[in-house]
Amino acid sequence: MRVEVLGTWETTDTPPVAVVGAIHGDEPCGARAIERFLTSAFVETIRRPVKLIIANERALAAGTRYVDADLNRSFPGTADSDVHEEQLAADLLEEIAGCVTLGFHSTVSFAEPFGTLADPTPLKATIMEALPLAHAADFSGVVDGRSVNLPRFVNVEAGYQGSDTAAENAYECLLAFLRVMDVLPGEVPSTPTTHYLVQDAIHKATDQTYRVHVDNFERVAAGNVFATTTAGEELVADEEFWPVLLSATGHDVLLGYRSIRLGKLGDASS
Ligand SMILES: [Zn+2]
Secondary structure, three states, rough: EEEEEEEEOOOOOOOOEEEEOOHHHHHHEHHHHHHHHHHHHHHHHOOEEEEEOOOHHHHHHOOOOOOOOOHHHHOOOOOOOOOOOHHHHHHHHHHHHOOOEEEEEOOOOOOOOEEEEEOOHHHHHHHHHHHOOEEEOOOOOOOOHHHHHOOOEEEEEEEOOHHHHHHHHHHHHHHHHHOOOOOOOOOOOOOEEEEEEEEEEEEEOOOEEEEEOOOOOOOOOOOOOEEEEEEOOOOOOOOOOOEOOOOOOOOEEEEEEEEEEEEEHHHHHH
16 A cells, blocks of 8 residues: 655644545556646645555556455455455555545446445535536445445546546546645635435346446436346336446446435535
8 A cells, every 4th residue: 555645644623634546456547646646736735734545556556456355345454464455454444544535436337427425424515516526326325334434435436447537537536625625725616416325236147248228327217128138138117216337347246226316415414
């Protein structure tokens, strides 16, 4: 794990700020954004300390999601574990203890950046609305033990895995995050972010290949066929939903998630 501390790290009244890239080694956008930031003129203008963390360097170098186990399924981890990501999870939690933290991911399902969070708070909503994100997927009650479940942690899914656009989106989000957290000077405009509450996972049959016929964050009406298998089976929506992380190839056993659209994120957390 690479940890770059800018400024003098000290405990103050305001929570410290951290950014984490390469939680998954095959999603380089966050690490690229951090490296670009570190060589930019912005580092001369910081107003308070920030930690920039490239979490899974070994997986990043190998271009794989993880070495031994998925880091984002390994929290809280074990400091003396032989399993690389178990140890990394414990080390990462120690580094970001008390911090307001932005994590970076990327997907095979959606080109535009969007936020993920759980248990919205006014702080999380403020961050999401400061970042250039039209959508935020809320996984409250659907996942646990992940970074998104930490009380001051939010994520950006920056775009397609390995794309230059994802690295560019991650950089724009990094700058906006540092501005809204007062690490960097300058106003950041608040942009409305629509809040989608994830309901449940859509599972795949492992012996089938799927085609997806709908777009993420676009309403699927009840009765619509949203995916088909090569065997000709149709997946039909029982009720209307908004797809999140829906893709034919993103995951072995999950096609994606069903969500409902709630409204503006800021309205839910106030
Ligand atoms: Zn990821």
